[in-house]
Amino acid sequence: MSASSKQPAHQPAKLPSFDPRDPLGVDDLLAPEDLAVRDTVRAWAADRVLPYIADWYEKGELPGIRELARELGSIGALGMSLEGYGCAGASAVQYGLACLELEAADSGIRSLVSVQGSLAMYAIRKYGSEEQKRHWLPSMASGETIGCFGLTEPDHGSDPAAMRTYAKKDGTDWVLSGRKMWITNGSVAGVAVVWARTDEGIRGFAVPTDSPGFSAPEIRHKWSLRASVTSELVMDDVRLPADAVLPGVTGLKGPLSCLSHARYGIVWGAMGAARSSFEAALEYAKTREQFGKPIGGFQLTQAKLADMALELHKGILLAHHLGRRMDAGTLRPEQVSFGKLNNVREAIDICRTARTILGANGISLEYPVMRHATNLESVLTYEGTVEMHQLVLGKALTGLDAFR
Incomplete structure (x- = not known):
């Protein structure tokens, strides 16, 4: 038999057409449930963000952020890769696909979700007490409570070990003082996860934002992330109970x-x-x-x-x-x-x-x-x-x- 007459053992399937939106066929790597998550978030962003985002950006505001947070909670986008306490328990890939679709709408919307889930909720889920998890996480997963994450300071960004925010013991209480800067969600948050120096080392605190001495003035005059709430956190002798500290970790x-x-x-x-x-x-x-x-x-x-x-x-x-x-x-x-x-x-x-x-x-x-x-x-x-x-x-x- 000549070489030209040999037939392959298996005829190749017909090649799919070239898709300019997916030229490498990456969607083939995704399971149906992955695609369902992606399509749900994409549809939400197309309906609730894209028609309005240019005006929000131009005005430098994110109106209705609390309603948006509740809607994001209703589709399972808040703390979505966390397990239990009302969280979706999605895979890392599914969470990533959600982030891609949210930021395709606007970085400010993805930042809202990232800070809520990957910073504030993640800190409480990983390092909080069982009581803290039960108290905060369900309402954060639903979007009823918005969280923020206080690490960066006005004079200490890339070097958080040099932070000046300090928490000292006063009996069984903690007294927290200091400032944090460039905090997404700060002025609309119900809870702030704040990191501070203590005599024991750096500790995290779940701080109710209605605590006396706590304020979060919004930062204006931004030319980036304009459709996002960005704030300073000011803690002026904020008194916290002993159970406000996250017990699961000490240090950076x-x-x-x-x-x-x-x-x-x-x-x-x-x-x-x-x-x-x-x-x-x-x-x-x-x-x-x-x-x-x-x-x-x-x-x-x-x-x-x-x-x-x-x-x-x-x-x-x-x-x-x-x-x-x-x-x-x-x-x-x-x-x-x-x-x-x-x-x-x-x-x-x-x-x-x-x-x-x-x-x-x-x-x-x-x-x-x-x-x-x-x-x-x-x-x-x-x-x-x-x-x-x-x-x-x-x-x-x-x-x-x-x-x-």
Whole structure:
């Protein structure tokens, strides 16, 4: 029998068509329940955020945040990867897909969910007493109670070990004093998870925000994350009972583990902002005509679109890989730094390139591109700056600590 007449043992299935929105076929890696979570969050964002977000951003406000929080609770998006106490118990991949869809709408909406679930609720679930978990988590999962997370201070961002916020014992009570800065959800929160120095080391406290001496003035005049509530936390001799302290941890490993969980969500979320900007540029390139044809027909525009698609879908694959590792219990903090550093940096670049394709229209709020680009400038900084994640990876690669 000639070589040309040989037939393969199994005829290959017909190749699927090329999908510009999913060029690598990543959806094939997702289970039906994963797709259901993604589609639920995408539909909610399309209905409740996208029609209004440009106006919210322009006005620098997030009206109806309490109602939005309750709606997010009703679809299981708050603390969704946590188990029990009214939480959805979703997989890490499902949580990541939710973050991607939320940030495709706006980084401020994803930040609301991340701070609620991955910081405040995660801290209470992991380090709180059984009484604290029962008291706070069900109402936080439903969105009835909004939480915030107080770690960053006006003079201490990347170096939280130098924090000045202090809690001292007074009999069986604690007296908490200090300031925290750039706190998402702060002025609408019912509970603040605040980290403070004590004679025992750094401890976390679940602080009811109606406590005397506690205030949370909102921060204005932002050019990024404008559709988000950002506040300062001021604690002026806030007296707390003994059971306000989170008993499960002492030291920086407490807040840092929470940050690692939140950073994981950012790995996915940043790709949502990038996807939104890429899709806007792609559609624009197919309809905007110059020199007698759509600009998408010019080589330089196609080169930009190809490079954007490469980085976008490589980032989604990276996020998916990290999600599977988290679900398997094998995800290391250094790997989260890998994802956060790469995906946010590439997402900003995608947004900036998309803006060039849209030309002057790229700065208009009629399109999402500039809004995503300015939001990502904050995402690039919070939960660890570029430099801090570079040093985390540098230490992991060399075994040498360059932080100090």
